[in-house]
Amino acid sequence: MAKKKAAPAKPALLAVRGITRSFGDRTILDGVDLDVRAGEAVGVVGPNGSGKSTLLRCIVGADEADAGESTLAGTVLDERRPEIRADLAIVMDDIDFFPDLSVVEHLDLVARAHSTPDAEEVVNAVLDEVGLMEVSGQLPSTLSSGQRRRLALASAFVRPRRLLVLDEPEARLDVDGVAWLGDRLVAEKRAGRGVLLVSHDADLVTRVCDRVVRLGTAAGTPDDH
Template sequence: MSNRERTRTRGRARDVVLGVERLLVGYGEPVCAPVTVDVARGEALCLVGANGAGKSTVLRALAGLLEPLGGTVRLHGEPVDERSVRFRREVACVFDEDAWFAELSVAEHLELVARGHGVRDVVAVVDAELEAQRLTGAVDQLPTSLSSGQKRRLLLAAALVRPRSLLLLDEPEQRLDPTGREALADRLLAERDAGTALVLATHDVVLLRRLATRAVVVDDTGGDGGTCRVVDADEAARIVSDPVR
C-alpha cells in the first residue's frame, strides 16, 4: 500500500492483527512501563528506546516466548499461545538467535522451513528469497561457514519463506553493511505493503523513516497515562537520531 493509499484508507475500519493492552514485561520486576497499542495489516510498528530499555523483552512477550507480568496480547483477537499451530503459522520471528542444524545447507534449511509450514511451491519460493537476500552464491554452504551478515540474511530469509500475518524482528539491521541495510528496508517495505503487520525493535533511523507507520517509545517513565508513549514515525526518528533529547 502506498502512503497515498494509506492516507485514503485512514478512517476506514482497520484490520487489527495484534492487540496489546497494558502489557507489562520483565524478569520478576518490570523492565519498562506497560505497553498499549495495536497493529493492523500493512502497518509497521517500531519499538525505539535506549539500550536495555526493554525492546527485546517486549518482543519476546509478543512472540509468546516470555510470560508477561501483566496485561494481554491478542493475535487476530485470540490470546497468544505459542504452542498452538495457528499462532506458529501466523507469526514469524527474526530474533538474535542462531538456531541451525549444523549439517543442513542454506538451501536445505529454507526448504525445510517452507515445507514444515505447508508451502506449496517450495523451490520457487526459496529461490526467490535466496535472490532477495543475495544468498544465491551461498546455497550449498553450511550455516557455520557463513559470515555474520550472511547468517543474519539467512534468519530473515527463513522468516520470509513461510506464511505469516505478523512479523516480529529484533534489530534486523544488525551486522548488515549499507547495501544490506538498503535491501532490508526494501524487502520489509514490500512485506508491509503486501499486508503483513510488522513489529520491529530498531536503532536505525533510515529503516525507521522508510518503514515505520508508528512507534512505541520503550522506557520506564510511563509517559502516556502510565503507559509507554505511542508516537508517529517523525517523532520516533527524532528520538532515535537524538536519544538524549
C-alpha cells in the same frame, strides 16, 4: 448537509494490552499497549536495556509477562499454538541453525514445514533476493555473520505470514543489505502484512514505520553504588 461518516478503523491484527514484566524488583515493562494493523509497520525504539527484546518475547509468548496479553487476529498469541505459528514470522537476535543442514536445506525445511505453496520456487527466489545463492550449499558455521543474519531473514520470507516480528533485523547487514531490508519491509506492508520492528537504525525506522513506540531509559543505569 449530512456529514460523510468516517470509515470505521480497521481492527488491529496484533493487539498488545498492558504488558508488564519485572525481573526481581526491577520493572522493565509497565503496562505497554500497542496495535499493529494489517498493512502497517510499528517501530519499537529505545536505549540498550530499555526492554525492547523483552517486549517482543512477551508478545510472541517466548517469555511470560507478569500481566497483559497479546492477540493476533483475535487469538491469544502463543508461539506454541499451530494456528499462531502459521501466521507469525519471527526474527530475533538469538537464531540457531541446525549445524548439519546447508543454507538451502534450512530454507526448504522451513518452507515445507509451513506448507508454502511452490516451496522450491519460493526458496530459490528468496535465496537470490538475500544474496545467498552462491553459498546455498554451505553449512551455517561456514557463513559470515552477515550471511547468517541474511539466512535468518530468508527463513521468515519463505513461509506464509500475516505478521512479522523483527528484533534488530538490520544488525550485521551491510549498507546494501539494510537498503534491501527497507524495500522488503515496505513491500510486506503493501502485501497487507503487519510489521513490528525493533531497531536502532533511525533511517530504517523512518523509512518503514507508520508509528513508533518509544520505551523509557534503561532501568538501573548508571549503576549507583
